Amino acid sequence: MKNYKKISVAHELRTELHDSLDLTGAEISINTLPAGASVPFVHSHRLNEEIYAVLDGTGNAVIDGENVGLKAGDWLRISPEAKRRFFASNDTALKYVCIQVKAGSLEGYTMTDAIV
Amino acid sequence: MKNYKKISVAHELRTELHDSLDLTGAEISINTLPAGASVPFVHSHRLNEEIYAVLDGTGNAVIDGENVGLKAGDWLRISPEAKRRFFASNDTALKYVCIQVKAGSLEGYTMTDAIV
Numbered sequence: 001m002k003n004y005k006k007i008s009v010a011h012e013l014r015t016e017l018h019d020s021l022d023l024t025g026a027e028i029s030i031n032t033l034p035a036g037a038s039v040p041f042v043h044s045h046r047l048n049e050e051i052y053a054v055l056d057g058t059g060n061a062v063i064d065g066e067n068v069g070l071k072a073g074d075w076l077r078i079s080p081e082a083k084r085r086f087f088a089s090n091d092t093a094l095k096y097v098c099i100q101v102k103a104g105s106l107e108g109y110t111m112t113d114a115i116v
Numbered sequence: 117m118k119n120y121k122k123i124s125v126a127h128e129l130r131t132e133l134h135d136s137l138d139l140t141g142a143e144i145s146i147n148t149l150p151a152g153a154s155v156p157f158v159h160s161h162r163l164n165e166e167i168y169a170v171l172d173g174t175g176n177a178v179i180d181g182e183n184v185g186l187k188a189g190d191w192l193r194i195s196p197e198a199k200r201r202f203f204a205s206n207d208t209a210l211k212y213v214c215i216q217v218k219a220g221s222l223e224g225y226t227m228t229d230a231i232v
Contacts, residue, residue, distance in 0.1 A: 003195040025220065026215065045231065077137040078120045082119035105140070105217070110145075114160070
């Protein structure tokens with residue numbers, strides 16, 4: 001079995017990578033919220049830290065009742081217990097990546113985990 | 117202390133997010149390899165699965181001696197033990213995100229980890 005897997009992701013409203021890439025340390029979704037749309041529920045997590053990367057467009061998150069503006073180039077880390085909801089702005093779609101990882105799971109990284 | 121942190125990432129050759137976002141389950145870097153350039157070493161990892169997302173440009177990875185073409189929209193998962201090296205093509209820069217997570221660390225995700 002190969003030590004890697006590659007896929008090409010088309011422009012869809014939501015693409016989930018865990019199963020298609022055989023991920024074992026993260027779930028990653030690529031999302032587009034159309035202009036004026038929102039994720040229709042508030043959620044938090046049991047164990048997972050979420051990291052959001054805004055690829056295109058503008059919008060906002062409401063996190064524990066606080067409004068956080070979002071634009072392309074923004075990166076956002078949210079602790080498991082925070083209550084969150086996402087909104088695209090009224091005039092542009094919001095395209096973003098959401099990375100779920102188990103909070104506290106990382107040990108070494110980069111040069112402390114690499115073998116060069 | 118707030119349950120989230122946000123930063124805006126400018127266009128630089130390499131930006132590492134672990135410390136600036138207080139990440140605990142991943143390290144994430146945003147990288148630009150100029151046209152014709154390559155990461156100047158082969159590496160593998162002790163514990164970490166790596167996930168690469170190609171944001172822009174074209175290039176290739178050599179993974180365990182096998183050539184893998186890369187273009188915008190590609191996502192690539194690499195197991196810790198694989199020996200890897202990355203190259204931009206000669207005519208375009210390669211912009212990519214690298215996500216490091218501990219292999220096997222994810223428990224539930226999405227609806228099996230969420231509280232709605």
